[in-house]
Amino acid sequence: MIVVATLGDVLGYREATYRFGEKSFRGFLSLGCFKGASAYVVVALESVLRSVREVGHALPRHLEGLVGRECLGHVEARLEEGATGGAGRGERRVRVEVSPRNIGGYRDWVGGVEEYYEFFLREALGGLGGAALRVVVLPARADNWYGYAYRVSNRDVYLAILLGELYRVLRERGGGEGVEVVLDVTHGLNFVVPLVFEALRLLAPLFKAKVRVYNAVPVKSDVGEFEVVETYKVNGDRSKLDLSFVEESRIGGSTLRSLYRALVLNAPLALYYLCECGREEVDAYGDFVAGRRVAGNVLEGGDERASTARVMAWVLADWACRRVGSNRLEDMMEWAPGIYGALGDAPRRIVENELNNLYRLSERLAPGEEKPLYELMGVEPERPWERGGELERNFVAHAGLLKELVVLGRDRDGAYVKYRPGEALCKTMEALGIDMSCACFKCGERH
Numbered sequence: 001m002i003v004v005a006t007l008g009d010v011l012g013y014r015e016a017t018y019r020f021g022e023k024s025f026r027g028f029l030s031l032g033c034f035k036g037a038s039a040y041v042v043v044a045l046e047s048v049l050r051s052v053r054e055v056g057h058a059l060p061r062h063l064e065g066l067v068g069r070e071c072l073g074h075v076e077a078r079l080e081e082g083a084t085g086g087a088g089r090g091e092r093r094v095r096v097e098v099s100p101r102n103i104g105g106y107r108d109w110v111g112g113v114e115e116y117y118e119f120f121l122r123e124a125l126g127g128l129g130g131a132a133l134r135v136v137v138l139p140a141r142a143d144n145w146y147g148y149a150y151r152v153s154n155r156d157v158y159l160a161i162l163l164g165e166l167y168r169v170l171r172e173r174g175g176g177e178g179v180e181v182v183l184d185v186t187h188g189l190n191f192v193v194p195l196v197f198e199a200l201r202l203l204a205p206l207f208k209a210k211v212r213v214y215n216a217v218p219v220k221s222d223v224g225e226f227e228v229v230e231t232y233k234v235n236g237d238r239s240k241l242d243l244s245f246v247e248e249s250r251i252g253g254s255t256l257r258s259l260y261r262a263l264v265l266n267a268p269l270a271l272y273y274l275c276e277c278g279r280e281e282v283d284a285y286g287d288f289v290a291g292r293r294v295a296g297n298v299l300e301g302g303d304e305r306a307s308t309a310r311v312m313a314w315v316l317a318d319w320a321c322r323r324v325g326s327n328r329l330e331d332m333m334e335w336a337p338g339i340y341g342a343l344g345d346a347p348r349r350i351v352e353n354e355l356n357n358l359y360r361l362s363e364r365l366a367p368g369e370e371k372p373l374y375e376l377m378g379v380e381p382e383r384p385w386e387r388g389g390e391l392e393r394n395f396v397a398h399a400g401l402l403k404e405l406v407v408l409g410r411d412r413d414g415a416y417v418k419y420r421p422g423e424a425l426c427k428t429m430e431a432l433g434i435d436m437s438c439a440c441f442k443c444g445e446r447h
Contacts, residue, residue, distance in 0.1 A: 002173060003037040003182045004166070005029075006189040006196055007044050010120050011053035011096050013187070014060065016224035018216055028062045029124040030186040030216045033228050037182070039132040039173035040125075041166065042117045043189070043196050047140035049075060049112050051098040059094050062123050067096060072119060074112030076101045113137045132173055136165040138192065155195065160311040162199035167315045168286075170207050171322075177208040178237070186216040186228070197232075202312070204236030205342045206319050211236065240344045243312070250309035254435040255281040259317040261434045265392065266347050267400025268336035268355075269417060270434055275321035277438040282321060285314045329359045329415040336399075354399035362408045362415035370409035372420055377403055385427035395432060402428070 013028040020033035031040070059067060059079065066072075067079045080095040100112050114135040121133060138158055170179060181200060185193045200211045211234040216226035243264065251257040255278035262270040275282075320339050325331040333355045341348035361376045374381045381404045384391055395402065401417070404424040409416050419425050419436075429436050 001034070001037045001180045001182060002039045002041065002169060003031065003034045003184065004041040004043065004196060004200070005031055005184040005187065006192045007042050007117065007120075007187050008189050009048060009051045009053060010117075011051050011055060011063065011098065013062070014224065015062075016216075016226055018226050018228050019219070020228040027124050028060070029120070030184055030214075030226070030228055031121070032124055033214075034182050034184065035125060035129065037131050038175065039134065039169055040121060040128065041134045041136060041169055042121065043136045043138065043162070043192055044113060044117060045140045045189070045192070046109060046113055046137050048116060049098060049100045049109065052095070054093060054095045056094060059096070062120065063096060065123065066119060072112070072115040074100055074102055074108050075116050110137045132169075134165065134169050136162060138162075156308045158192070158195050159199060160308040162195055163202065163308065163315055164311045166196075166199050167203055167206075167319075170203060170209065171319070174207055174209070179207050179209045181209050181211045183211060183213045184215075184228075185213060185231075186226075201234050201239075202242060203315070204234050205239050205241045206236070206315075208237040210234075241316075241342050243343075245308065246312055247307075247309045248433075250307045251313045252307075252310055253281065253285070255438055256285065256310065256313045256317055257433070258435045259320070260313040261432065262400070263316055263320060263339075263343065265400060265432060265434070266340060266343075266350055266396045267434070268332060268340065268351055269327065269406070269419060270400050270429070270436070271320060271336075271339070272324055272327050272332070273419065273436060274434075274438065275317075275324045278317075279321060281438075282314065282317045285310075286318060327416050327418055328413070329355060329362060329417055332417070333359065350397065351399045354401050358401060358406075358408060358417055359415060362410055362417075365408060365410040365415065367410055367412060370407055372403075373401070373406040373408060374403040376408060379403065381424065384424065385431045391428070391431055395428075404428070 010028075015026060015028050018025045018027070018030045018033050023033065025032040055063065063077070067077045076099050078097050078099070080097065081093070098116070100109060103109055103112065114137070117135050118133055122128060138161060170181075181204075183197060183200060197213065200209070203209070204211050212230055213232040214228050215231050216228045219225045219227050246260075248257065248260065251260055255274065259271065259274050259278060259282070262274055323335055323339055325335040333352070336351045336355060337348045340351045358373070361373070364376060365371065372381070384394065384402055384404055387394060405419055405428060407418050407420045409418070425436070
């Protein structure tokens with residue numbers, strides 16, 4: 001189980017009783033109801049390092065370990081005491097102010113936010129119990145907090161960061177398909193909640209994840225008693241990828257864009273070649289996402305590498321390339337339907353049917369023999385790149401395995417399929433926006 005929560009200014013939280021089914025938990029975070037997760041993900045705004053809060057007549061218990069102690073490297077919390085005026089004149093009031101320290105740049109600021117929430121989660125849960133903790137730090141609107149001014153309030157920026165970070169958690173800590181994801185929205189963060197849900201909804205089909213949304217509703221608000229209830233759920237095993245928001249023009253990078261095209265155009269053989277030769281570029285962009293440079297570059301003046309379209313293209317490329325096997329027909333019949341099935345039942349069926357057809361045709365080959373597909377079919381090759389608007393439809397309908405492009409072969413290990421170098425491949429792929437040059441297909445022989 002992976003638990004995701006949006007958290008705001010923890011200084012203002014108070015102890016309450018949370019009832020969850022037959023269990024009951026008392027604490028200042030409802031996350032105590034979800035102990036035993038493999039990973040906890042906190043989504044927060046970086047502005048938390050400038051929090052100021054009047055916390056009442058006495059310092060709440062969950063803040064005692066934070067205030068006035070050198071427990072965090074980039075965070076400092078100070079306690080101020082004073083007396084109230086007016087009708088409550090003379091009453092003791094406590095005010096807590098959080099501020100950053102030892103900040104040399106954006107990375108240090110992010111590190112401070114991570115330290116801050118790790119402290120509170122350990123307090124709330126009594127330790128993490130071996131679970132991983134990931135704090136997703138979203139940019140806020142501010143001036144000169146760490147050396148430069150910026151203004152960020154762009155949905156695209158937030159969703160890009162959330163997609164990249166949540167994908168990495170699901171990949172590394174989800175344990176494969178069918179992972180259960182809990183999204184606890186009790187503690188709010190207004191506009192962040194729907195964006196986190198949107199990111200999880202988009203990622204769920206890749207991992208067949210079961211996403212359940214929980215919120216705490218008051219039972220006896222006067223005594224701080226709440227019931228944690230399920231408010232919504234998404235079953236990734238029954239939903240398909242939604243790519244309607246991806247603007248291909250914003251993906252950039254020839255390999256990432258070509259991998260995306262190989263997926264949406266239903267072309268497992270092109271995907272195989274591009275994953276084989278483009279892994280380095282995919283991994284390099286993954287390092288970019290992992291290094292928090294998505295947020296950093298946006299803040300420093302804008303970077304197309306941080307667009308939602310490009311991050312989603314990377315997510316799909318990384319996810320698919322980790323599942324791609326060889327170009328042996330029996331192997332492709334295993335891995336290709338699983339990948340294209342995430343895009344829908346129709347793509348999966350087309351891929352299955354076309355690979356089955358190739359397998360039957362390959363049985364005509366003797367060991368050590370290779371033949372173009374059109375020759376095995378007993379027809380003449382055409383010029384597919386001249387079909388205009390029909391090309392893409394025909395390419396998708398045949399899973400990218402057009403008779404002019406494909407060679408079937410057989411050796412002692414069985415049948416395989418590969419692209420046939422030459423004008424047909426080069427011009428067809430160019431017309432479809434798939435750059436195969438990284439696989440050495442440059443209108444010449446592939447070595």
